[in-house]
Amino acid sequence: MLRLRRMDPDAALWRDRAGYHDRLIFHTPEWLAFVAECQGAEPVLATLHDGDTPVGHFTGLITRKYGLRILGSPMAGWTTSYVGFNLLPEVSRRAALEALMPFAFGELGCAHLEIRDRGLTEADLGGLGLRWDAAPTAVIDVNPDEDALFGAMASACRRNIRKAAKSGVTVEEVHGDPAFADEFYDQLRDVFAKQNLVPTYSVERVKSLIRHLEPAGRILLLRARDPEGRSIATAVLPWYHRAMYFWGGASYREHQHLRPNETLIWHALRWAKQQGVTEFDFVGGNAYKAKYGTTEVPVPWARRSRSPLVARLRDAAKQGFAFKQRTAARLTGARADQ
Structure with a gap:
């Protein structure tokens, strides 16, 4: 027993x-x-x-x-x-x-x-x-090579990633930037406003997450910039052992035509693969995630x-x-x- x-x-x-x-x-x-x-x-x-x-x-x-x-x-x-x-x-x-x-x-x-x-x-x-x-979640098996990962995405998603690159969108990995949490949260408020909502947590939670995980090297923070250098999208991605998690992503609506969100996910997938991660977990099921070539896993x-x-x-x-x-x-x- x-x-x-x-x-x-x-x-x-x-x-x-x-x-x-x-x-x-x-x-x-x-x-x-x-x-x-x-x-x-x-x-x-x-x-x-x-x-x-x-x-x-x-x-x-x-x-x-x-x-x-x-x-x-x-x-x-x-x-x-x-x-x-x-x-x-x-x-x-x-x-x-x-x-x-x-x-x-x-x-x-x-x-x-x-x-x-x-x-x-x-x-x-x-x-x-x-x-x-x-309570299903959507995951991507990161074991295949980059060409296979990219090919598993919906054609529209691949076009959006290419469009972002041609439009001059760049992605940077953020380290030790005290302004990042406020930047992410401001974009997150814009995301929620689109649905007539406000974020379900405060910016202090974002700061706490980064403060506890960043010193241990267990979080990837990404920022997408437009051709003028303005921050237009961000992503917060904890990771450890074999898995990376999409804890949060945000972008300004006025810049979404540049497709920074898909670009951030593609950068995160390649980065995770280089670290030996084998699974990318979108943390929950949602129809929009299927375009990345996800598989739904039930987790009651x-x-x-x-x-x-x-x-x-x-x-x-x-x-x-x-x-x-x-x-x-x-x-x-x-x-x-x-």
Whole structure:
């Protein structure tokens, strides 16, 4: 029988966790520090044991809502794709999930649990009292050579990349630029204004992400400039081990005819390939991403509450956030692009 034991985050523990093949950037100390800072959350590191033998790890963070302890691995709104488990190949993810229930609701005393693990499938979730949403993501296999990657894109996407190059759009890799976060966020506000919305997080979150990941070399920041040297688009791309993630991209509407967004993605794919990355994850499914030659991968987002009341509170909070986001857009005068 598998059992989780909470551990102190010492150097030996981090070394052991870093040896698992299924490790992601979201399991690293830098990423946990970022989420903890932005969410006021408490990291939880636990080792999974089969008897006395360690066979894996669990990562999460505890936050409080309505006075209740919530365990997120991750929670919606944390701008964090997946967390969950790191397991030896022979260990069942369903069995690990079964061990998580008494750990979360018993030892940690939580009232609600959410988990999105890159290796979990819907078949793993049945019979455990969990509710879940289908939450697919779009990914690109970066193993093929550059010609094959480019050829897998839609013809219109390839034309746009060529057009940007002919128009004089250039891409630069950004290092140690304190103005980058504000620049990205200003462009992001313009993106949201097109939909009569405002960004769902503040510029301080962008600054926190860069502050925690850049010193460790785990983030690629890109800027596209027009022929006059003006910044017209930016991208924020965390990466680690075998994967790169499209955390955020933004551009000014008035310059989108130059097609800087496609150019940024193409630069990121080639850069990732040079670093030995094998998967580019767009972080979520969306029709526009298919033009890059993506494959959709199902990654369910599961949750369980200690009581029906807690489940209703969670759903109400989600609906309230969506309403607040739209109200804020109206109050700030954001208008959709006509």
